[in-house]
Amino acid sequence: MNALILSAIFGVLMMFSGVMLKQKASVRNIACTGMALLLIAVLLEMKGVVLFNVNTTGMLSFTRFTLVFNAIIFFSTFIYLLLSAREMENVGVNYAEFFALIFFILCGVVLVTAFKSLLILFLGIEIISIPLYILTGSDKRNLKSNEASLKYFLMGAFSTGIMLMGIALLYGARGSFATDFSDLMTAEKPSPLLIGGILLILFSMAFKVSAVPFHFWTPDVYDGAPTVFTSFMATIVKVAVFVGFIRLFNDSFDETQKQWRFVIAIITAATLLVGNITAVFQQSVKRMLAYSSIAQAGFMLLAVYAMNSDSWEGLLLYAAAYCFATIGIFAVLAKMNDITFSGFNGLGKKDPLVAGTLSVFLFSLAGIPLTAGFLAKFYMLKAALSVNGSLWLVILAVLMAAVSVSYYFKVLQAMYFKEPDISSDQTVIQAFKQPVFRWSLIVLAVFIILLGLFPGLLLTWYYF
């Protein structure tokens, strides 16, 4: 509750700061301070200090999982602002409004991770989506940005419509929007309204997390949006919607599990296959990362498929590992002019520190041991294995993880084994020289390795 109200207040504050303050640096500092305060507020709430006490009549519940997850989200956003807040200057005129929108999105993220009623889930997802449409189209003169934002908007609104239909059918079957409603009390056999509602909600959530076959908008939107905002969409927003997904299906549809589990298995398998195999053929690193985010979503779907205690732990680790690594890579990408693989040529010689941290991120995404990504994938597979008859899915996931190595290592190969182009400009390297940027990258890399060695650091938070 602390974080929800504080982030709304900071959103409004940022809107005013755009009018009051002339200097961009001070706007940026306020945003970073605000994010640090949000992080502290969540940590305080974990210790039992609640600053705001609002009676939500059981519509929100801040469980341990929600709080730990919110802490991960706020920490990643804090690092994200430190890394790429400068790049937002190049995107549009109204600099402060981007920060305001980011704070509002975080409001939605808190709602989606804490809902106990379908109404709050719907509002949370909309509060996340509507600012994202604006951020996607923020580069107003750029046709690609225009196109991405219109496409994202039409697809997003369409999937919202489908989700609402699902909610309405569910309401017809149950007579309540509460998620902890027991279907066993109403009928022996689930009614067609209930099954229809669950399927429609499942499809629309698959849309939002870009699972195959509902992924077609993802590469275009991620490619067209300004790189700084792609980074935010592909990491923080995506894992938050995943938490909404798993909470909804755990609280609400537990008793009808055998009806939807097979559908999820199919979607997971398709997501793993299409995401990984298409990513191999991409020329631009940005587009490769878009497909990689689809592939990683396939792994996170294993948590929804398994739905046991391992999958909750796994999702926390996965959220941290995936967010840290992808934010790092996008931050480097946002400072480069050439976003194809050849843009990375010879980076290992030109800037060993950035190249080194970048390889830690890539190792983590590919799931190489000693990084957080490995353990996250391990937990997901362990969770999925405990389900009867899921061996084929686990084998497929392992195979696809092996495929993913090939495209992540293309970047490594470019950095270390190719000569730099003579024409490559030196301004890129200048942008890497800011001390804040370098230190944030180092912090991210250290966290990834620490989590890879001692996952207990994060999981003890969850339990104690």
Add this chain to the structure above:
Amino acid sequence: MPINYYIFLAIALFSIGIVGVLTRRNAIIIFMCIELMLNAVNLLLVAFSKKHYLVELERLKVAGLEAVTNVGTDGQLFVFFIMVVAAAEVSVGLAIIVMMYRNIHSVDVNFLNRLKH
């Protein structure tokens, strides 16, 4: 009237909306079709809300209790939230369409194929 009539009407409207979104090429018309989908949902929610209210009333009568209940109000509340969110979406969506129109002087979504290589 039985609840089934409302369910079929809402599903028919919803399907018209979906077909419109998938087949039309004009961004504004696609947008209207999405609104049609949302309004189908509103209709369905109101119908279900009334149904749950009547069922609860019947149950109270059989049990011999006072026939006062607020079951079903949450469905109607949800409708207001859908309207508010739809209005917010319209304001952002039309702004995006206008922005695109300024750049290419068309609202045809066939334009959207440029990002594909």
